Amino acid sequence: MAAQVKLYDTTLRDGTQGEGISLSVDDKIKIANKLDQMGVHYIEGGWPGSNPKDMNFFERAKDLSLDQAVITAFGMTRRPGLKAEEDPNLKRILESGVEAAALVGKTWDFHVTEAVQTSLEENVNMIYDSVRFLKDHDLEVIFDAEHFFDGFKNNKEYALKTILAAEDAGADCVALCDTNGGSLPSEIAAILTEVQNKLTVEIGIHCHNDGELGVANTLEAVNAGASQIQGTINGYGERCGNANLVSVIPNLQLKMGIECVSDEQLKQLTETSKYLHELANQTPPNGQPFTGKSAFAHKGGMHVSAVLKHPETYEHVIPEKIGNERRVLVSELSGQSNLLFKAKELGLSLDKSNPAVKETIEKMKDMEHKGYQYEAAEASFELLIRNGMGENHDYFRLDHFKIITHKEKEGSFTTEAVVKMIIKDQTVMTAAEGNGPVNALDHALRKAIGEFYPLVHEMYLSDYKVRVLDEAEATASTVRVLIESSDGKETWSTIGVSANIIEASWHALVDSIRYYFMKQRSRLEEVELFSSMPTEGVKNH
Numbered sequence: 001m002a003a004q005v006k007l008y009d010t011t012l013r014d015g016t017q018g019e020g021i022s023l024s025v026d027d028k029i030k031i032a033n034k035l036d037q038m039g040v041h042y043i044e045g046g047w048p049g050s051n052p053k054d055m056n057f058f059e060r061a062k063d064l065s066l067d068q069a070v071i072t073a074f075g076m077t078r079r080p081g082l083k084a085e086e087d088p089n090l091k092r093i094l095e096s097g098v099e100a101a102a103l104v105g106k107t108w109d110f111h112v113t114e115a116v117q118t119s120l121e122e123n124v125n126m127i128y129d130s131v132r133f134l135k136d137h138d139l140e141v142i143f144d145a146e147h148f149f150d151g152f153k154n155n156k157e158y159a160l161k162t163i164l165a166a167e168d169a170g171a172d173c174v175a176l177c178d179t180n181g182g183s184l185p186s187e188i189a190a191i192l193t194e195v196q197n198k199l200t201v202e203i204g205i206h207c208h209n210d211g212e213l214g215v216a217n218t219l220e221a222v223n224a225g226a227s228q229i230q231g232t233i234n235g236y237g238e239r240c241g242n243a244n245l246v247s248v249i250p251n252l253q254l255k256m257g258i259e260c261v262s263d264e265q266l267k268q269l270t271e272t273s274k275y276l277h278e279l280a281n282q283t284p285p286n287g288q289p290f291t292g293k294s295a296f297a298h299k300g301g302m303h304v305s306a307v308l309k310h311p312e313t314y315e316h317v318i319p320e321k322i323g324n325e326r327r328v329l330v331s332e333l334s335g336q337s338n339l340l341f342k343a344k345e346l347g348l349s350l351d352k353s354n355p356a357v358k359e360t361i362e363k364m365k366d367m368e369h370k371g372y373q374y375e376a377a378e379a380s381f382e383l384l385i386r387n388g389m390g391e392n393h394d395y396f397r398l399d400h401f402k403i404i405t406h407k408e409k410e411g412s413f414t415t416e417a418v419v420k421m422i423i424k425d426q427t428v429m430t431a432a433e434g435n436g437p438v439n440a441l442d443h444a445l446r447k448a449i450g451e452f453y454p455l456v457h458e459m460y461l462s463d464y465k466v467r468v469l470d471e472a473e474a475t476a477s478t479v480r481v482l483i484e485s486s487d488g489k490e491t492w493s494t495i496g497v498s499a500n501i502i503e504a505s506w507h508a509l510v511d512s513i514r515y516y517f518m519k520q521r522s523r524l525e526e527v528e529l530f531s532s533m534p535t536e537g538v539k540n541h
């Protein structure tokens, strides 16, 4: 097993070969800085011979002041029949001003004759000449042995000849690539072990993820002696992506005892992963190992009960070590432990002996049976616990509402809502128009409440989602409405369920306002002391 490894990140090159991933030069510069802070040793910035954007990146990268990372340019061996010094791709690498370059070359005889359509001998010369050319210009050279594992399986003698040519030409590292990502860990280990006996230079590994084995194959290669680890953040890359460094790094460090970044840098892993998802405009998968939102989210009651006693009962590593956090979800699969954890998180003093615990769990399970999903609506759940504990957050009550939608022939829709509420023992009636029934209802409700509690105007709806729960019922089906609200500083989620989409929305809206008022209750109390009460009777607006 390699005692020490170097991390070689190719997010900015192979990562951008992933479908849907495109990074601006500004993004690439930001990411390079982030990778350096994370402790990556090499940052492959792109392919200077490919496009002006990558060339521009290398121009701007000259002004980066990185702690340790070496900016590396990518390219391929010279074209058949050309001299290395005449090859435009190789010339671009020199022009990029980098100190290190990765050169990809063919090692699978099938690719030489069928893809590049040249002779086996010329390909070996292409490798030798290209590596030599860059070495003569004092660059550190990594030879990316493309399709090495497939080549080795097809024609071992030839595959070895190609990497020996790279070594003879002075390559500093030969990175064996599982380009098609189809190898098994056992094959990687066996082939790498054999290659180790033939090469004296450093061996690297570059695995793709087509068999979902990118990470496993990389770790197996390290076990067999590879010390330069190529991969990408979040596993972005061609087809199914590359070995995900976000998983490789903690596995190396926390499981295999190979320190590749400092403990402090390891703690930046979750943030780095999210940062990359953000810049690459990707939705972070909740289930992403190590750094995903759900990586340490416990749902089953049995799990939560044990985790509260000893987290390692259901956690393979300590989440804080990689900057992630433990979460407990509440759902119909919860036991009392989930509720107690949540209560503690919310600063509520509740223990198992309190009958509210059992009652709230039963109520919650009953509601989930009706279609509620509290793990996605933590604000509604907090109100449920607090109500269970006897707190009263009924700042307002509904008497009734009416909604009228009007459409004339080809004209546009208009919608009006009328709401009658009881607030502080007063009856108030308001009407409002809106862009659809839920919007009109929201406006009318706020108008009524705002008269008594102006702070309702500080909050707004930031997201609204509807999910049909029983599609078979078609238009009569039950729907679940999830609302996200915000006051510009915090966001919170609430839920409503009904066969009527307006009623479901109403419940979610009301919970959202109640939750905000509950959070702002000290301010509400202050206002109550100093404000004059509205007059008796029904107020119309």
Ligand SMILES: CC(=O)SCCNC(=O)CCNC(=O)[C@H](O)C(C)(C)COP(=O)(O)OP(=O)(O)OC[C@H]1O[C@@H](n2cnc3c(N)ncnc32)[C@H](O)[C@@H]1OP(=O)(O)O
Pocket (backbone or CB within 6 Å): 014, 017, 047, 049, 050, 051, 076, 077, 078, 079, 080, 104, 105, 106, 115, 116, 117, 126, 146, 179, 238
């Ligand atoms: C395994 C990997 O991921 S390697 C990285 C792959 N990444 C990319 O391809 C992204 C960047 N690529 C590009 O911008 C372009 O493909 C370029 C600029 C490199 C080449 O563009 P073009 O000259 O138009 O060629 P095109 O892309 O159509 O085909 C690739 C050519 O490179 C040749 N080639 C492929 N590998 C090698 C190699 N290792 N050494 C020399 N030539 C090679 C092919 O035979 C083909 O030549 P041909 O046109 O004579 O058949």
Ligand SMILES: CC(=O)C(=O)O
Pocket (backbone or CB within 6 Å): 014, 104, 144, 145, 146, 147, 177, 178, 179, 180, 206, 208
């Ligand atoms: C070099 C490279 O990206 C590969 O062989 O997959």
